[in-house]
Each structure stands twice: as C-alpha cells, then as structure tokens.
Amino acid sequence: MYDLAIVGGELIDPERTQPYRANLYCRGGRIAALSEREFPARHRIDAGGCCVSPGFIDIHGHIDGDYTAARLLHLQGVTSVLNGNCGFGLLDVGAWQAKLNQDGFILNQFQLVGHKDLRERIGVSDDHVALSDAQITQAGELLLGELEGGAVGLSFGLEYQPGAGWAEIQALSQVVAHYGGLVSIHLRSDGLEGLDALEEAFEIQRRTGAAVQISHVVYQFCFGWMREALSAIDAAVRAGLDISCDSGMYTAFATYIGTEVFREGCVERWGCDYSDLHAASGRYRGQALNRQTYLELRREAPRDVVIAMLGNDDLPALAFTLPYMMASSDAGVNRSGDASQGHPQDTGTFPRFLRMMVREQGQLSLNDAIRRITLLPAQRLGLPAKGRLELGCDADLVIFDPHTISDTSAFAPKGRVDALSKGIHAIVMGGTISVLDNQLVCDHLGRAG
Numbered sequence: 001m002y003d004l005a006i007v008g009g010e011l012i013d014p015e016r017t018q019p020y021r022a023n024l025y026c027r028g029g030r031i032a033a034l035s036e037r038e039f040p041a042r043h044r045i046d047a048g049g050c051c052v053s054p055g056f057i058d059i060h061g062h063i064d065g066d067y068t069a070a071r072l073l074h075l076q077g078v079t080s081v082l083n084g085n086c087g088f089g090l091l092d093v094g095a096w097q098a099k100l101n102q103d104g105f106i107l108n109q110f111q112l113v114g115h116k117d118l119r120e121r122i123g124v125s126d127d128h129v130a131l132s133d134a135q136i137t138q139a140g141e142l143l144l145g146e147l148e149g150g151a152v153g154l155s156f157g158l159e160y161q162p163g164a165g166w167a168e169i170q171a172l173s174q175v176v177a178h179y180g181g182l183v184s185i186h187l188r189s190d191g192l193e194g195l196d197a198l199e200e201a202f203e204i205q206r207r208t209g210a211a212v213q214i215s216h217v218v219y220q221f222c223f224g225w226m227r228e229a230l231s232a233i234d235a236a237v238r239a240g241l242d243i244s245c246d247s248g249m250y251t252a253f254a255t256y257i258g259t260e261v262f263r264e265g266c267v268e269r270w271g272c273d274y275s276d277l278h279a280a281s282g283r284y285r286g287q288a289l290n291r292q293t294y295l296e297l298r299r300e301a302p303r304d305v306v307i308a309m310l311g312n313d314d315l316p317a318l319a320f321t322l323p324y325m326m327a328s329s330d331a332g333v334n335r336s337g338d339a340s341q342g343h344p345q346d347t348g349t350f351p352r353f354l355r356m357m358v359r360e361q362g363q364l365s366l367n368d369a370i371r372r373i374t375l376l377p378a379q380r381l382g383l384p385a386k387g388r389l390e391l392g393c394d395a396d397l398v399i400f401d402p403h404t405i406s407d408t409s410a411f412a413p414k415g416r417v418d419a420l421s422k423g424i425h426a427i428v429m430g431g432t433i434s435v436l437d438n439q440l441v442c443d444h445l446g447r448a449g
Helices: 067-074 093-103 115-121 133-148 166-179 191-208 217-221 226-238 266-270 291-300 315-319 345-360 366-372 375-380
Strands: 002-007 023-027 030-035 041-046 051-054 056-058 078-083 108-114 153-157 182-186 211-214 243-247 253-256 277-279 305-308 325-327 397-400 424-429 432-436
Touching: 002 432, 041 424, 051 056, 051 366, 056 345, 056 375, 067 078, 067 345, 093 108, 093 133, 108 115, 108 133, 115 133, 115 153, 133 166, 153 166, 166 182, 166 191, 182 191, 191 211, 191 217, 191 226, 191 243, 217 226, 217 243, 217 315, 226 243, 226 315, 243 375, 277 291, 315 345, 325 345, 325 366, 325 375, 345 366, 366 375
Parallel strands: 002 041, 056 078, 078 108, 108 153, 153 182, 182 211, 211 243, 243 325
Antiparallel strands: 002 023, 023 030, 051 397, 253 305, 277 305, 397 424, 424 432
8 A cells, every 4th residue: 555645637757848647656755656547545635637746946045944934935845955055054064964854844955065154163254354275274174074964065155255265265166076066156246247256156167176056146137137147157058067057036136234245335236226125124124225224224233134126027037048047946034933024035936936937928838847946956966866756756746736826925015925825735745745735734754965
C-alpha cells in the first residue's frame, strides 16, 4: 500500500514539453509510482482539474530559519529555499542544520555562507575596508569549515560591502570552486554602473572557476540598462562561462534603510524622489518618506525595511526572455515576526510568476515556467532528487489550478502584503501533506540539506 495517492491530475514534469495525465503515488518520502491505474493508499488527494508539479525551489531567499517568513513562502508553493544571500546569513551551518533536522521545519533549507558574516566573525565590521592578506587567510579557513559543515556555497553582497577588495573576493571564490559550491552575487552597483559590476561577476568565474549566480537581476537594473545587462549576461553564457541568474516578479525592491543601498544620493542616482521610498516596517510603516524621515530612519532605525518603488511592470517579462532565467522571491528581509509588514514578494512571487508569464501574457508555456522554478534551480544546486517527477525523486509536490493560481498580496496601503495566494489546492513535503486549501496542516517536514 502507498502512503499517498494523488489522482486525476495533469502531471507537469519539467523534463517534458507537455503535461500528461497520470496518478502519482508516494511511499517513504519518494515518488513510488506513476500510473493510469488506481492503487490503494493511506491518504488520497483528488487532483481533478489541477496540475501536479514538483515543489517550487526558491534560489534566492533570506529565510534563515525564520518561521513567519518560511510560512508565507511555503504557502505559495515553495518547498525548498536557498538562504544566506546578499552576503547575509548565518555561520555554524553544521550545528544549525543538525538542530533543524532534529526539530523539523516548514521548508527544506539550503544555506550559503554570507561574505559579511565571514568578515564580522574575524573582527572586520567596517564595510568600507578591504581584508588584509592575513584576514583573507582567516576568512578562507572559516569558509572551508562552513562548506565542510554543510553550506552549499558563498554569497557576496558587494553593494552592501563596498570596501571588499578583489583579493578577498578571488581567494574566497577559489575556496568555493575547489569545493564545488556556488557563488551568489548581489552586484556591487546598479543601473549604468551595474554593467561594470556584471563584468566583475564574470571575472570571478573566469579567474576562479566557481559557478556564479547573479541575483535578482530586475532589482539591479529596474531603473535603466536592463536590455544591456541581459545582453551582457547572455554573451557571457554563450562564451562558455558558468553563469546563471534569477529575477523576481516585482521592480520595487526592499532592504534595510541603514544599508549602503540607501546611502545618501540614492534618490539622485535612481532618478526618483524621497516619496518613492515607502516604509514597510517600523514607526512609519505604510508611509512614503521625505528627506527628514529618510535621514531619521537612517540614523535611528537602520534595520527598518524600506521599499524603493521604482521601475515598470514590463521589466520582469523582459528578464524571462533569457531561457535560463530562474524566478526567485528575495523573501524574508522582514524579521519583525509580523507578517503584515514587508513586501508582497514574501507571499505572492511564484503564483504571480505563473499568472503573468503563463496565463496572462503567454510568454512561457506552463512546462517551461515550472522548469524555471523547479528543475533549473535543482540542477544549479546539485539536487538530482528534486525538481523532477520521476520514480525515486523526493515527493515534494504542488497541486494547483493553472486557471486560477494567482497572487493577491499588494503593497500597503493598497492591499495586504500578507494576503495569501489563490489556486493552490495542496502542498506535499516528502510524501506528506503540509498544506491543504491554504491551511498549514504540518509544519515540521522540512529538512536542511
């Protein structure tokens, strides 16, 4: 007898070009059978009228074990997430993973080591200075220990740490390359200067051999030079560089007001006004800033989340003209524990991706869209048992209605940033139902990889 039967659905295997009808059976946390026949099972999901796909994999998140952020991400169909991006994350990955695997968690979590975390652990808190040779050696030894403990790579947030020098970037990337991990990069600059920053990312790959992931492309180029950036990335890929990239489905980006991203002069650099900066948490939540409140938050509340309302809605579609562009959420920046604070990406990214790219704009086929949020990130992370509907693969699954799946979250005050998406019937983690009709029914099935 099988543990779970999912019957009557259209299966979306991202390695195929079209959905096909079959029943899917789970046993021992794995996909155990795919058949037109019905077999007995302890639990049954009627997927009639729905599609069944592998669980969505978010290649750019900031969950790092935060329950509130993980819940919102999981409810939009994400079963695995790569954390520790933009240079921020956690250290002692091995101990963290051991505890998570003992207690369980909502999501499967994979962890990058943050460059900023490495610097701070060896006593360098000034983001405007480069590491010395001795400090680079220290950081490299610490990084190696984290990789041996279970981390899957390293993330740079070069815009956040403008003092980071080429020597430390190259040396740390070489450690990751030797270990076969991934280097994720939040570029050093945005807009026009971001084109030069792209070249720095390409040079990391050329000089070290490390696999490079360029993060949230739309956020880096939402105020100009998007086409040029995509052309540069594609030229690098065509030239044989091991480069991949991801993008969210919004152009308005969120981060902490006290960071270098919001350094003085940002409104002039972006060609906007202070009123285009909206507080997403803290004392001015839901309000547009002015110069006075901008300076006040920079000085007194640097960890408040602020959203820069920039760009136009055509840019995400442009990003996905690259056939290898993956969708990502950037979710989890808000750590207040209050789900009503933050950015609608925390709740709506993946349903929004399917709604816009497939159903409304018809730019991507359903199979191709699913490939970009399952198989592509699984391959990039070296996870052969995830992102596919094949016998023996992990039974992480999403059952959704392709005609109704949609985000409902919106920027405050126009709507609720934590409004749950529509059209997801059920989510399965390791062959066990975790979400049914937008209700979390089991929250400890996730593991750290």
